[in-house]
Amino acid sequence: MEAFISSLTARLSPASKVLQDTTTSEFKTSLARWSDIDVRVPYAIVQPAGEQDIVSTVQEAVKAGIPFVPASGGHSPWSTVGQEDIVIDLSRYKGVSLHPETNEATVKGGTLMKELEVALHPYKRFAAVGNGNTVGVIPYYIGGGISIYTPLISYGSGNLIAARLVNAKGELVHVSETENSELLWALRGAGQFFGLVTEITIKTYPYSLLGNEEGQRICGTYVFLPQQIDEVYAAVEKVIQNDQYASAGHFMVMQAPPELKQQVLFVALQVFCSSDEAVKLFQPLVDVGPLQQAIMPSTSDKHSDQLDWVCAKGDFKRFTQNGLPDWNRDNIKTLARLHAELVDNCPDAARSAYNLEWHSPRKLQRRPAETAFGHASVDYWLNVLIWYTDAKNHGYVDAMDKKAQAATRAGTNEADFVSYTNTSRDDPLEYRYKGTERIAKLKALKAKHDPTGVFTKQLL
Numbered sequence: 001m002e003a004f005i006s007s008l009t010a011r012l013s014p015a016s017k018v019l020q021d022t023t024t025s026e027f028k029t030s031l032a033r034w035s036d037i038d039v040r041v042p043y044a045i046v047q048p049a050g051e052q053d054i055v056s057t058v059q060e061a062v063k064a065g066i067p068f069v070p071a072s073g074g075h076s077p078w079s080t081v082g083q084e085d086i087v088i089d090l091s092r093y094k095g096v097s098l099h100p101e102t103n104e105a106t107v108k109g110g111t112l113m114k115e116l117e118v119a120l121h122p123y124k125r126f127a128a129v130g131n132g133n134t135v136g137v138i139p140y141y142i143g144g145g146i147s148i149y150t151p152l153i154s155y156g157s158g159n160l161i162a163a164r165l166v167n168a169k170g171e172l173v174h175v176s177e178t179e180n181s182e183l184l185w186a187l188r189g190a191g192q193f194f195g196l197v198t199e200i201t202i203k204t205y206p207y208s209l210l211g212n213e214e215g216q217r218i219c220g221t222y223v224f225l226p227q228q229i230d231e232v233y234a235a236v237e238k239v240i241q242n243d244q245y246a247s248a249g250h251f252m253v254m255q256a257p258p259e260l261k262q263q264v265l266f267v268a269l270q271v272f273c274s275s276d277e278a279v280k281l282f283q284p285l286v287d288v289g290p291l292q293q294a295i296m297p298s299t300s301d302k303h304s305d306q307l308d309w310v311c312a313k314g315d316f317k318r319f320t321q322n323g324l325p326d327w328n329r330d331n332i333k334t335l336a337r338l339h340a341e342l343v344d345n346c347p348d349a350a351r352s353a354y355n356l357e358w359h360s361p362r363k364l365q366r367r368p369a370e371t372a373f374g375h376a377s378v379d380y381w382l383n384v385l386i387w388y389t390d391a392k393n394h395g396y397v398d399a400m401d402k403k404a405q406a407a408t409r410a411g412t413n414e415a416d417f418v419s420y421t422n423t424s425r426d427d428p429l430e431y432r433y434k435g436t437e438r439i440a441k442l443k444a445l446k447a448k449h450d451p452t453g454v455f456t457k458q459l460l
């Protein structure tokens, strides 16, 4: 291992770093993950400062037979490895540039979601982004890309135009519609299994597409008591079914801060129209009588600021996302019951939130071309976030997570189960990548481009 480190160090630019002392704050900061579940300590963390440094790191690791994982935002459970292996932390290689002729944006290495949003804001443009300022942009795009903007511009993976990746042989490969196009197809949904992606080029859109002169997303937040569930459901459904304006949002079951003692229903929604129209659309929610309410016009650079508390690193957290076939009142009621059961039996999980997310159907203008991501037509998602602190609750929390998933899948044929590619690697491939043809194509590409599983054994 030491021979590998010295051979690698000799090839890296001076701005790159190799961290080996686990007691330093640099090492600890780099290894901090969104969830502490199963975080492992690697032999070393390499922080390449440039693309050539990334290529050299992969080449040296492949040559020495040392397993590695890339890490960007650290929000997944898959970016740490054990003591014989290394982490390639991309946080020193970042950047966003907007190409004026095409309005496409190139996003490098470890760029985080908020950094992309802030970079596009001066140009009054937005792109598909997730709900988390510190989520890594590249893993999000190459693993699917569920976005509040999905009703307008589809999923992130469908907005991926080109990429550069270091393949299993350590070669830097250009990927686009005209170069290595089969890899572009794979990168649009299964990219983490095909290489280390050093940069992506994505579509951006003008703020004007958001439905008002100012280019704002009109967000409303409403807090209700659990006993108002039927009226709240009916009010949300009116927004979803409105056939004039697209909407997206979350219907959440959670405990009210700060005491976290009272279960509440929290509806956070956005409609793409003028503020005046939004006020009218939100009126059914106001009529139900919320405990608290607010309407906040927001531009893309502030997209997820209100969710910074959810992005905090540390503690034990699990996040599961399953596609659902429809918007279903019973699912909300079931989630409220299961959430109460979780918090009763596991009080340290009081910060957990069970939620149903929607992207208004029928509004989607641009269904993407056929890609590895097979869920472009999914309009509803179950999001289970369980956040707890006591390690003795691992087993119970896991069981409760599965219970919420099973309950919301009741009545759906197993052939139609959808597990989100970016938050599940354990569920059957048939849930994650729909259709036998898609799975066969993915497996064939994996066998061709990464036959030994340098980038995980998934699909082999």
Ligand SMILES: Cc1cc2nc3c(=O)[nH]c(=O)nc-3n(C[C@H](O)[C@H](O)[C@H](O)COP(=O)(O)OP(=O)(O)OC[C@H]3O[C@@H](n4cnc5c(N)ncnc54)[C@H](O)[C@@H]3O)c2cc1C
Pocket (backbone or CB within 6 Å): 034, 069, 070, 071, 072, 073, 074, 075, 076, 077, 078, 079, 090, 109, 129, 130, 131, 132, 134, 135, 136, 137, 138, 139, 140, 143, 144, 145, 146, 147, 191, 192, 195, 196, 197, 198, 310, 311, 319, 422, 423
């Ligand atoms: C709080 C929170 C909010 C979220 N919100 C959304 C959302 O709104 N929409 C959505 O679709 N998803 C969302 N997700 C899921 C998220 O998109 C995935 O977990 C994503 O993979 C995280 O990327 P990361 O860079 O933060 O994590 P990391 O753990 O750093 O990386 C994720 C995976 O990608 C690999 N990887 C990292 N960089 C590269 C690279 N450059 N090339 C190839 N592989 C790489 C890692 O090895 C790991 O396997 C959310 C997750 C959390 C925890």
